[in-house]
Amino acid sequence: MKILVSKKNECVVSLDGMDLGFANWLVARLLEDKDVSFAAADYDHPLTANPVLRVKGDDAKKSLIVALEAARKQVRDFEKAIS
Numbered sequence: 604m605k606i607l608v609s610k611k612n613e614c615v616v617s618l619d620g621m622d623l624g625f626a627n628w629l630v631a632r633l634l635e636d637k638d639v640s641f642a643a644a645d646y647d648h649p650l651t652a653n654p655v656l657r658v659k660g661d662d663a664k665k666s667l668i669v670a671l672e673a674a675r676k677q678v679r680d681f682e683k684a685i686s
Contacts, residue, residue, distance in 0.1 A: 607655070614663035617647060618654045626654035632670035633658055639666050 608615035626644030633642035639660035647655045
């Protein structure tokens with residue numbers, strides 16, 4: 604993961620090695636946050652296929668961290684359910 608833009612109200616990260624499905628999963632978590640005004644994911648370039656995640660809100664970086672923690676918890680819950 605590479606941070607491309609890190610401002611209080613905007614955060615843009617490149618999710619190298621990930622796919623757009625994972626990025627969209629994070630977007631869904633981010634859009635559940637009332638402090639997030641915009642969240643979207645797209646490829647940086649069709650040939651490299653690295654998703655870029657853009658978040659705008661009151662504290663975009665904090666919202667991204669919260670979304671990543673929620674995704675991590677969801678994965679752990681899923682692991683427990685199938686084991």
